[in-house]
Amino acid sequence: MQDVSLAIKNKGLRATPQRIAIYEALLPRKDHPSVEMLYNEIRSRFPSISLNTVYATLESLWHAELIQRLDVGDGRIRYDGNPRMHAHVVCTSCLRVDDLPQPSENTMLNLMRTAADVSQYRIDAGKLLFYGQCKACSADENATP
Amino acid sequence: MQDVSLAIKNKGLRATPQRIAIYEALLPRKDHPSVEMLYNEIRSRFPSISLNTVYATLESLWHAELIQRLDVGDGRIRYDGNPRMHAHVVCTSCLRVDDLPQPSENTMLNLMRTAADVSQYRIDAGKLLFYGQCKACSADENATP
DNA sequence: TATTACATAGTAACCATTATTGTTTAGTAG
DNA sequence: CTACTAAACAATAATGGTTACTATGTAATA
Numbered sequence: 001m002q003d004v005s006l007a008i009k010n011k012g013l014r015a016t017p018q019r020i021a022i023y024e025a026l027l028p029r030k031d032h033p034s035v036e037m038l039y040n041e042i043r044s045r046f047p048s049i050s051l052n053t054v055y056a057t058l059e060s061l062w063h064a065e066l067i068q069r070l071d072v073g074d075g076r077i078r079y080d081g082n083p084r085m086h087a088h089v090v091c092t093s094c095l096r097v098d099d100l101p102q103p104s105e106n107t108m109l110n111l112m113r114t115a116a117d118v119s120q121y122r123i124d125a126g127k128l129l130f131y132g133q134c135k136a137c138s139a140d141e142n143a144t145p
Numbered sequence: 146m147q148d149v150s151l152a153i154k155n156k157g158l159r160a161t162p163q164r165i166a167i168y169e170a171l172l173p174r175k176d177h178p179s180v181e182m183l184y185n186e187i188r189s190r191f192p193s194i195s196l197n198t199v200y201a202t203l204e205s206l207w208h209a210e211l212i213q214r215l216d217v218g219d220g221r222i223r224y225d226g227n228p229r230m231h232a233h234v235v236c237t238s239c240l241r242v243d244d245l246p247q248p249s250e251n252t253m254l255n256l257m258r259t260a261a262d263v264s265q266y267r268i269d270a271g272k273l274l275f276y277g278q279c280k281a282c283s284a285d286e287n288a289t290p
Numbered sequence: 291t292a293t294t295a296c297a298t299a300g301t302a303a304c305c306a307t308t309a310t311t312g313t314t315t316a317g318t319a320g
Numbered sequence: 321c322t323a324c325t326a327a328a329c330a331a332t333a334a335t336g337g338t339t340a341c342t343a344t345g346t347a348a349t350a
Contacts, residue, residue, distance in 0.1 A: 014296070014297075016297065016298085018297080018298075019297090048298095048299080049298085049299085050298065050299040050300065051299095051300095052298080052299065052300075052301095053297080053298055053299070056297080056298080057297090057298095060297095075307090
């Protein structure tokens, strides 16, 4: 509760009711919701909120490095309440996105360093995505061929 | 020349003049052009070609696994004449995209296998992207602060 | 209280991509 | 060579997530 408000203020942002609500809605979720998914959830408690505010707020939280922006290539951007670098898997059937515990953050940081060495770029961020089919979709496909 | 035509036919596609021209235009490039960039190049030799044909052709070549589709998140899709899995670096200033020789294809395939194990997904593809600033843009920034 | 800067809501515009449609071309069989 | 069938092409319109714009509201500062 107050943690959320404090975390926002600590980044130099105003802890408005809308921002607190959006951040609090995102944090417990593990399904990497899109803007519209969050918008629909927030609207039940915040009927007057605009879609635009959700866009702007998520961008602010992202710039403040409180959350992660995740473009998996399905046309809509997903958000992740965990700002630490980690890999993701995308189900190309149902488009769900899951976190991956492997490779570790250290391994990814090592990949980044290697990339910086060989490319001569200054590298700020990395993204590791896998695409395939989740267990549920594989089962469905076998059930109805 | 004939290689290109043959490669297309070997995938069961018709080797039309448009397809050959588009594929031949993409192959030597290392800058991962977008649809429009290729469209502009092709039009000089093929004034009547439509943008839509470039879209359709690139999708055909991609489905045939002759080329690679690359969504780096800048709004337009980039194409890579090399279909083998490899990492990329994106310059967030000038949006150029470069290939990375590291990590090796084997390393990436190992990452895929690990991801499949821990996620219980059937994994078909992987994507490793790094974001930062290329040498030229870093130099420009230091020159004009 | 006046000032200034940031937030929000609502609407309209943007733009890469995809869908649709009618036409043309290539490949194949008779 | 001609007819048939399927694929490819070109032109236009439509889609849809995102951004821009504008006006209004709210919080921090002097």
